[in-house]
Amino acid sequence: MPGIDECLLEAMALPGARGASLVDWTSGLALGTAGDSPTGDHETTAAETAELARAAAEFDSFTTTGETSGAIPGDSPPVEDLIVTTRAGFHVLRFVQTSFDSSVFLHLWLDRDSGNLALARLRLRDLAERLVLG
Amino acid sequence: MSAVATPVSPMLVRLAAEKATGALLRDHGTLYLVDGRVVHAESPAAPGVDVLLTTGGRLPREGWDEAVDRAGAHRAVGRFLVDSGRLHDGELEICHLGAVFDAAFFALSPTSGPTRFRYGVGHWFGTVRPVSAEAVERETVRRRELLDAVWPYASVDTAPVVPRPAAPGQSVGVRQRALLAAADGRRTPAELARLLGRPAFHTLLDVRRLAAAGLVRTPLEPEPEPESVPPAPALFPAPPVTDPDIALLRRLRDALEAHL
Numbered sequence: 001m002p003g004i005d006e007c008l009l010e011a012m013a014l015p016g017a018r019g020a021s022l023v024d025w026t027s028g029l030a031l032g033t034a035g036d037s038p039t040g041d042h043e044t045t046a047a048e049t050a051e052l053a054r055a056a057a058e059f060d061s062f063t064t065t066g067e068t069s070g071a072i073p074g075d076s077p078p079v080e081d082l083i084v085t086t087r088a089g090f091h092v093l094r095f096v097q098t099s100f101d102s103s104v105f106l107h108l109w110l111d112r113d114s115g116n117l118a119l120a121r122l123r124l125r126d127l128a129e130r131l132v133l134g
Numbered sequence: 135m136s137a138v139a140t141p142v143s144p145m146l147v148r149l150a151a152e153k154a155t156g157a158l159l160r161d162h163g164t165l166y167l168v169d170g171r172v173v174h175a176e177s178p179a180a181p182g183v184d185v186l187l188t189t190g191g192r193l194p195r196e197g198w199d200e201a202v203d204r205a206g207a208h209r210a211v212g213r214f215l216v217d218s219g220r221l222h223d224g225e226l227e228i229c230h231l232g233a234v235f236d237a238a239f240f241a242l243s244p245t246s247g248p249t250r251f252r253y254g255v256g257h258w259f260g261t262v263r264p265v266s267a268e269a270v271e272r273e274t275v276r277r278r279e280l281l282d283a284v285w286p287y288a289s290v291d292t293a294p295v296v297p298r299p300a301a302p303g304q305s306v307g308v309r310q311r312a313l314l315a316a317a318d319g320r321r322t323p324a325e326l327a328r329l330l331g332r333p334a335f336h337t338l339l340d341v342r343r344l345a346a347a348g349l350v351r352t353p354l355e356p357e358p359e360p361e362s363v364p365p366a367p368a369l370f371p372a373p374p375v376t377d378p379d380i381a382l383l384r385r386l387r388d389a390l391e392a393h394l
Contacts, residue, residue: 003223004231004263024232026309026336028280029273031231043272058307096228100192101331103309104228131224 004032007131011108014123016115018089019108021046022096022131025053026103038089038109045107053093053105056082081121090117094124098132106131142242142271145249150267157255161248163241166257171264174257175237179324180334183212183233183259189331193220206258213260230262235273236333242274277335284339285346289353291338294320296351306349313340314349352391 004022011020012034019035023046030046037045056062056079063078082093090110098104106128110120141147146158146165153170163177176182187193197220205214212230215221221229281288295317300306306314316326327337344350 003227007224022228026339027235027277027333029232029235031228043276047276054307058309060305063308098192098225098228100187100190100225100229102228102232103336132222132228134222134224 002130004131005034007106007127008032008034011106011124011127014108014110014116014120016111016113017108017120018111019045021049021107022104023050023053023107024102024104025050025057031104035109049091049093049105049107052084053082053095054103056093057095057103081124083117083121085117086112088112090115090120092117092120092124094121094128096128096131142244142274143249145251146242146267146271149251154251154253155256156251156253157257158241159250159252160241161245162243163237165238165241165270166255167267168256168261168264170267172234172238172267172270173261173264174259175234175241175270176257177237177240177334179240180233180237181328181331182237183230185328186229186233186331186333187221189329192225202258205260208260209256209258210260211258212262227263230259231265232333234265235270236335238270239274239277239335242271277339281339281342285342285352287342287345287352290323290341290345290350292322292324293353294322295326295341297344298349298351300349304347304349306344306347310340310344310349313337314344317350 008020008022011017017035019033019037019042021033021037021042022031023029024031028047028050030042033042033046039045039048079095081095082091084091084093089112092106092108092110094106094108096102096104096106106124108120108124110117143158143160149156149158149167150170155168155170156166158165158167162179163175165172166174181189184195184198188195188198193215197215201211201214201218201220205211212226216223216226281291295313296319297314297317312330313326316329321329323337323341324334326332326341327334330337341350345352
């Protein structure tokens with residue numbers, strides 16, 4: 001697979017997909033975008049979703065297992081994805097794990113009526129893996 | 135979003151409009167253009183792709199060196215890393231784009247020095263994913279505003295990072311914990327970025343966030359140049375203090391910093 005654009009195009013092929021992007025959650029930079037953005041501006045959406053992703057990735061409540069007292073050791077980021085449901089749509093933010101230091105996630109925006117959240121979540125997991133593992 | 139109101143580099147705007155190919159040299163870094171689009175950037179302030187990839191162990195240093203040896207002359211090092219199976223397309227793009235926007239932020243920082251353009255000059259890394267010059271300008275402006283929105287004290291950007299104790303119950307994210315753990319009171323944000331294999335802007339931003347949270351000291355004014363520090367007068371040694379009231383001094387410092 002393919003690079004960022006192919007990955008976003010595959011995400012856009014999902015039923016009900018309205019917009020997709022790859023975002024760096026430390027800086028709020030959109031590394032790639034496809035389709036529409038809820039705000040009409042992909043850069044604004046990237047900066048906003050990055051704040052949400054950063055909070056989830058850094059707060060102890062989400063990064064501890066509940067069984068042990070500390071954060072999960074090792075490289076795998078403890079938070080896998082975030083789902084925000086609005087009246088009109090679904091947003092799935094899937095963290096991408098790279099073997100160098102980075103902080104990126106895939107954001108997929110789905111129409112509430114035609115989108116399939118369960119399917120989108122599984123496909124996004126697969127896409128996030130193939131983006132960096134080939 | 136519309137065009138940038140006040141361009142960070144009028145020359146870059148002009149070169150993009152004329153679809154120029156070459157290297158834009160500024161005080162703090164260089165932008166490489168192909169047909170008016172930014173294909174690469176480097177700055178002494180920002181870790182290069184090699185540092186980002188080798189620090190975390192993603193790529194052995196020998197693998198990088200070999201790629202440069204074999205593909206540097208054809209300006210296709212990035213392509214070679216993928217074609218030889220050392221890296222996947224997505225990884226290369228994520229890492230390279232991050233490095234380009236990072237270096238461009240510093241290369242386009244305000245400067246009084248000259249800006250020159252050398253037509254036809256390319257970079258040996260080669261083209262990965264060209265970005266419009268306008269997007270690079272806009273992101274650079276956004277990053278400047280973001281830093282000041284987080285904590286408007288630029289003195290923390292260049293000073294050694296000095297951690298401060300967390301307040302009871304105050305939590306720190308995993309990435310920021312790693313940053314604090316590496317801050318030995320002497321390393322600057324740029325040095326920490328290199329050590330951790332992270333983009334320099336990301337490190338600046340995290341340092342400003344930590345400073346805003348009171349977890350990193352904010353110097354009252356920019357650190358003086360080492361050369362300009364007058365030597366301590368040898369004739370009047372400080373009298374030995376036998377019983378410094380640390381708690382009082384800390385409260386004083388906190389009160390002073392609260393009035394920054």
